[in-house]
Amino acid sequence: MLRRLLASSRYVVLIAVVCIFAASLALLAYEAVVIFATLAEAITHGQSSAKASKALAAGLIEAIDVFLIAIVGYITSIGLYSLFVDETLPMPKWLTIHDLDDLKGQLVSVVVAVLAVLFLQEIVERAGELDPLRLAIAIAIIIGVLTFFLGLKGGKSES
Numbered sequence: 001m002l003r004r005l006l007a008s009s010r011y012v013v014l015i016a017v018v019c020i021f022a023a024s025l026a027l028l029a030y031e032a033v034v035i036f037a038t039l040a041e042a043i044t045h046g047q048s049s050a051k052a053s054k055a056l057a058a059g060l061i062e063a064i065d066v067f068l069i070a071i072v073g074y075i076t077s078i079g080l081y082s083l084f085v086d087e088t089l090p091m092p093k094w095l096t097i098h099d100l101d102d103l104k105g106q107l108v109s110v111v112v113a114v115l116a117v118l119f120l121q122e123i124v125e126r127a128g129e130l131d132p133l134r135l136a137i138a139i140a141i142i143i144g145v146l147t148f149f150l151g152l153k154g155g156k157s158e159s
Contacts, residue, residue: 013080013081013084014084014085016077016080017077017081018077020073020076021073023073024072024077027066027070028067031066031070035059035060038056057124058121058125061117061120061121064117068110068113068114072107072114075103075106075110078091079106111146115139118139119135119136122135
């Protein structure tokens with residue numbers, strides 16, 4: 001009886017899967033509305049100054065960042081579902097998740113993309129006032145550490 005209870009307890013993860021998936025969808029929908037509102041405002045005001053273009057570019061980059069965060073939620077929900085509930089869930093080859101290390105690897109890859117987008121956003125927003133070299137070095141260190149992590153993970157799976 002305890003064995004059956006423990007075996008079926010894996011479905012408790014569905015709470016996290018559903019909540020993370022719903023949050024991801026909500027974030028995607030919200031940011032889509034923000035983008036359309038921003039574009040509509042830019043078109044109706046018809047400002048073609050460099051300042052308006054810079055603001056529009058920064059807004060687009062910020063939207064990309066939010067979409068990437070929503071994708072992190074999506075990957076997490078799909079990964080947890082396939083790990084705990086249904087391992088036969090059809091997924092693209094690049095998103096195949098066999099264990100928590102695979103899920104972490106997918107998430108780290110998206111985090112690297114988010115960091116790159118954040119760097120680009122800072123550069124666009126603060127073109128003349130920011131020391132881009134310091135920011136670039138900090139993000140390069142983070143990306144280097146995360147890449148090292150992925151390299152260690154890849155080395156373990158070959159053994």
